[in-house]
Amino acid sequence: MATIKELTDIIVRFTEERDWDQFHNPKDLALALSIEASELNQLFLWKPAEQANREKVKEELADVLNYAFLLADKYKFDISQIILDKIQQNAKKYPVSKAKGTAKKYNEL
Amino acid sequence: MATIKELTDIIVRFTEERDWDQFHNPKDLALALSIEASELNQLFLWKPAEQANREKVKEELADVLNYAFLLADKYKFDISQIILDKIQQNAKKYPVSKAKGTAKKYNEL
Amino acid sequence: MATIKELTDIIVRFTEERDWDQFHNPKDLALALSIEASELNQLFLWKPAEQANREKVKEELADVLNYAFLLADKYKFDISQIILDKIQQNAKKYPVSKAKGTAKKYNEL
Amino acid sequence: MATIKELTDIIVRFTEERDWDQFHNPKDLALALSIEASELNQLFLWKPAEQANREKVKEELADVLNYAFLLADKYKFDISQIILDKIQQNAKKYPVSKAKGTAKKYNEL
Known part of the structure; x- marks a missing residue:
């Protein structure tokens, strides 16, 4: 199991390798986080909680965490x-x- | 520095002590996460990224992470x-x- | 130019013809509205406002208005x-x- | 009952009188719309749809419509x-x- 520090390093390296850091000002990172949170919610739209697709929940939640970790790193939290x-x-x-x-x-x- | 497992345990215990688990179906947890993400974005509204209040960003990001961890625990991810x-x-x-x-x-x- | 009343009638008829009214409780309508608002925001992600695609803004804003009108109709506002x-x-x-x-x-x- | 054109004029005049137009680039307007949509959703959090406060739904939905109309006006839609x-x-x-x-x-x- 990776630690928070290790996960952050992996996520940051991923974006650096793609030169994506230029897009990652905190305002757009927060917006990206919110958009992923919305995609997570879409999995529950028009249906009770238990009908949401577990695999997709996993992926969208990972996207949310990805941006949360990037934003934390940006502020050195x-x-x-x-x-x-x-x-x-x-x-x-x-x-x-x-x-x-x-x-x-x-x-x- | 607490591990992900330790943080999850602390967060889960916090909600259990308050009997809040009854509200925490995945659909509402995802909605709560999205609402916190929106409050995070509000700190950047009408201003450039660097004018956002760092202390408040810290708090709202923590709220986002709180619900992300609760949702992950709910699905045993x-x-x-x-x-x-x-x-x-x-x-x-x-x-x-x-x-x-x-x-x-x-x-x- | 259609009036608000005429637009509402057209939107409501559209959903009734598809038997979609069964999904349209206010909580899910509000969620759908929020998801469309998020898709609208995605058009501005990682870029300055003037680079957003005007045609797509038009479509996503229409989706937002669609759910806003449906929710208003649901409450008879x-x-x-x-x-x-x-x-x-x-x-x-x-x-x-x-x-x-x-x-x-x-x-x- | 006011027409869409009349409502837009009233909303635009309101912001012009306060010199708020300087903040109203399309990216921030879309963000504001999304934040209001989230506040609308908060009224349904942890509860079934019918327990949401009707008066507050009215207000938050009006806020959403306000920004939707401002954004439409900005693009001359x-x-x-x-x-x-x-x-x-x-x-x-x-x-x-x-x-x-x-x-x-x-x-x-």
């Missing part, structure tokens, strides 16, 4: 750190005592 | 494996010889 | 009324004296 | 014409005989 920081922040915002079983506040996450 | 598989697939689709420096085909990625 | 109501609301939120030339507050629109 | 053209195109792509009652091909619309 440590992916594991920003996830842990956000969870800590959410833990304060949604204490178990208040948030348990309700999607109400959660919706504004 | 190995995140590092699906990323590596997709890169291999893209390497065939965009060989360096053809793809170098052009965003043309890349746009359809 | 009067499209011209909801647009006028929102403008009135925005006029209060963004008075000319404060909003002129700044995208700051506007960003939260 | 005739909104009723582009909708009618797309329907004609879709009628060829999805003839009633083949498309009736199936979301299969429709999903790729």
Whole structure:
């Protein structure tokens, strides 16, 4: 199993070998991420969740992660750190005592 | 630095403690991911890439990753494996010889 | 030039003739609208605005409008009324004296 | 009931009075449209379609239409014409005989 650091290196090398870095300003990377997220959603359109094609979900989710890792690299974010920081922040915002079983506040996450 | 497995465990425990798993069918998780991707894009709206607020980019990107990890866990995907598989697939689709420096085909990625 | 009412009638008839109304619950219609908006954005990815293909912009924007009209019809909203109501609301939120030339507050629109 | 032309004039005047036209290049307008579409979708997140707040749907749909009209105006598209053209195109792509009652091909619309 590759680490986050190894995956990032592989993804970055892939784009560098193709000289694609010239297109990868953060604004367009965020847009690309959003477009892949939309393609992921398309797999669920007009149908219940369980009818989505698992193989295609895998591919579209990988595309989302690809751009998320590229964007993190662009800003030199440590992916594991920003996830842990956000969870800590959410833990304060949604204490178990208040948030348990309700999607109400959660919706504004 | 936490591993992908450790991060996933932390994220899953966070939602379980709040009984939020009941809301987390794959269709809504994909939708939530897309909404967070859109909030990330909002940080770049009406401005050039370099004027986006770095701290907020960090938070919104973490939200995207949070849902990406939850969705992967829901399908029991190995995140590092699906990323590596997709890169291999893209390497065939965009060989360096053809793809170098052009965003043309890349746009359809 | 067709009126909003005439366009809505044509769009609704198109879906009824194909028995597609069964798929058109508001949640999936909103999702479809979002997916079309994303396809519209894809035309601008990795390039400056003026390089987007005008003909394709036309088609994707039409797809967005198609779902916007279907969703409005589903809720029996009067499209011209909801647009006028929102403008009135925005006029209060963004008075000319404060909003002129700044995208700051506007960003939260 | 206002016509499409009247609505467009009102929307354009609103942005001109605030000098917001400087931000309204087609790429950012498309992005804004997509962000509003996402806010519309957020109203349906974690819940069945019928639990979405009707008043908020009205507002977010109006925001989507607002940017769709601004983008159409930017390109000098005739909104009723582009909708009618797309329907004609879709009628060829999805003839009633083949498309009736199936979301299969429709999903790729």
